[in-house]
Amino acid sequence: MEHVYPGKCIRCGRCVEVCPYRCIELLDIRHGLSAGTPIIDVEKKPCFLCMKCVHVCPTGALLPIEQHETRMGLAVIDQHTCVSWKPDSLLMCKTCYNVCPFRDTAIRMEEFKPYVDERYCVGCGICTNACLVNREQGGKAINIKPIYATIKLPEVPQ
Amino acid sequence: MMRWSWGNKRLLVLAGAFALLLLAPLLNYYYDINFIQGWYQSIGIGDFWIVSPLEGLESLLVTREPFGPLLAALFFPVLLALLLGRVFCSWICPITFLTEVSERLKKLLSKKTATPERWTLFRQMLWFALGLELFLTLVLGAPIFVFMSPPGLIGRELMMLIFFRTLPLEGLIIILVLILNLTSKRFYCRYLCPLGAFLALLGMKRRVRIENILQNCKGCRTCDRACPMGLSPSVGEGTTVYCWNCGTCIDNCPYGQLVFKVKKEESRPPIPMQKRS
Numbered sequence: 001m002e003h004v005y006p007g008k009c010i011r012c013g014r015c016v017e018v019c020p021y022r023c024i025e026l027l028d029i030r031h032g033l034s035a036g037t038p039i040i041d042v043e044k045k046p047c048f049l050c051m052k053c054v055h056v057c058p059t060g061a062l063l064p065i066e067q068h069e070t071r072m073g074l075a076v077i078d079q080h081t082c083v084s085w086k087p088d089s090l091l092m093c094k095t096c097y098n099v100c101p102f103r104d105t106a107i108r109m110e111e112f113k114p115y116v117d118e119r120y121c122v123g124c125g126i127c128t129n130a131c132l133v134n135r136e137q138g139g140k141a142i143n144i145k146p147i148y149a150t151i152k153l154p155e156v157p158q
Numbered sequence: 159m160m161r162w163s164w165g166n167k168r169l170l171v172l173a174g175a176f177a178l179l180l181l182a183p184l185l186n187y188y189y190d191i192n193f194i195q196g197w198y199q200s201i202g203i204g205d206f207w208i209v210s211p212l213e214g215l216e217s218l219l220v221t222r223e224p225f226g227p228l229l230a231a232l233f234f235p236v237l238l239a240l241l242l243g244r245v246f247c248s249w250i251c252p253i254t255f256l257t258e259v260s261e262r263l264k265k266l267l268s269k270k271t272a273t274p275e276r277w278t279l280f281r282q283m284l285w286f287a288l289g290l291e292l293f294l295t296l297v298l299g300a301p302i303f304v305f306m307s308p309p310g311l312i313g314r315e316l317m318m319l320i321f322f323r324t325l326p327l328e329g330l331i332i333i334l335v336l337i338l339n340l341t342s343k344r345f346y347c348r349y350l351c352p353l354g355a356f357l358a359l360l361g362m363k364r365r366v367r368i369e370n371i372l373q374n375c376k377g378c379r380t381c382d383r384a385c386p387m388g389l390s391p392s393v394g395e396g397t398t399v400y401c402w403n404c405g406t407c408i409d410n411c412p413y414g415q416l417v418f419k420v421k422k423e424e425s426r427p428p429i430p431m432q433k434r435s
Contacts, residue, residue, distance in 0.1 A: 007220035010213040010304045012200035013317050017186040022321065026314070029305075029327045033298060036305040036314065036328075052192070058200040058209050059217045060225035 042125025073123030164405025197313020243361030368396030
């Protein structure tokens with residue numbers, strides 16, 4: 001869910017077994033030392049933030065955190081293909097806004113265009129799976145990009 | 159009532175432990191019952207969590223910070239090893255189950271005697287395996303045994319089969335270990351298993367040991383030939399650190415000279431057996 005530290009995780013697979021949506025998969029031996037650690041491919045199957053996995057982890061590789069503290073990636077809108085962002089478009093789609101679990105904080109509508117706020121986006125991938133636009137080069141008009149633990153995101157004001 | 163030999167009791171426990179590995183993912187996948195999760199790397203039965211001691215130690219060594227639930231989950235297996243020795247290996251481990259089942263099948267089919275002792279090494283090899291494994295873990299900064307551990311891998315393969323209909327490539331390790339175990343008697347368990355070594359080390363001062371009571375011992379050495387670990391219980395090697403308390407020698411002794419002995423602490427007076435009112 002958050003950054004799984006391959007030294008901490010003991011590859012017991014309990015997070016995989018409790019995930020009710022079968023979103024969590026295990027990396028295989030091709031990933032070297034990270035083999036056997038869990039991963040969520042949110043663009044394939046989104047995480048619905050039920051937080052069951054973090055409560056069964058015995059080693060603290062997944063910490064029991066709140067839903068809004070999760071960071072799995074960051075949703076990035078492709079402004080060239082999003083129908084609401086096209087300058088000459090008469091369509092106004094707000095599917096990503098509607099499905100976002102943190103509506104009005106993570107995705108906001110401003111002047112009929114969706115904006116992602118990187119301070120709040122948890123990267124769950126629900127928007128990507130709901131987006132109606134299929135790009136020619138693959139993916140949707142809103143995609144999840146990986147974030148790395150080295151990048152410090154601005155503090156979330158409470 | 160028929161008296162069950164230790165071998166049959168043990169096979170029953172081993173089969174139950176193996177069935178648990180199949181049952182847990184089936185319940186989780188088809189019925190969404192999360193009561194039991196995991197396998198012998200870490201298993202959670204309700205809120206009762208167990209983490210395999212070596213895997214837990216590796217995780218602690220690599221991260222260098224204690225995590226409460228991990229320490230709590232280590233308590234029970236460490237206590238078991240301290241009191242009973244390496245019994246996980248002989249009574250629970252799925253590798254032992256698969257080895258024993260194939261040995262029994264082989265016996266039924268070919269009428270041959272048990273697996274030969276083709277290669278014998280120094281027993282101390284076990285400590286070397288443990289040391290090397292921990293050293294490599296620290297050098298690489300990632301726990302090695304957690305994704306190479308044969309007992310854990312069996313659980314992972316079964317779970318992957320049920321959840322994703324695939325078998326990960328690491329499963330070849332299981333096949334390799336089984337080939338080693340069936341070519342030369344318990345070769346992997348005896349000389350190479352770091353988890354076994356760690357549990358043996360914990361069980362060095364265990365309470366339950368196999369002893370020769372030496373009243374009627376004829377020195378026939380049947381027990382020595384039967385021992386899967388290549389020990390000689392006839393001369394008291396059942397009390398050494400290498401014995402895993404499986405009870406095979408007890409079953410095989412024609413004179414009933416070998417017994418499980420519970421060693422009590424000398425300093426403490428024996429607890430009276432009658433109930434207090």
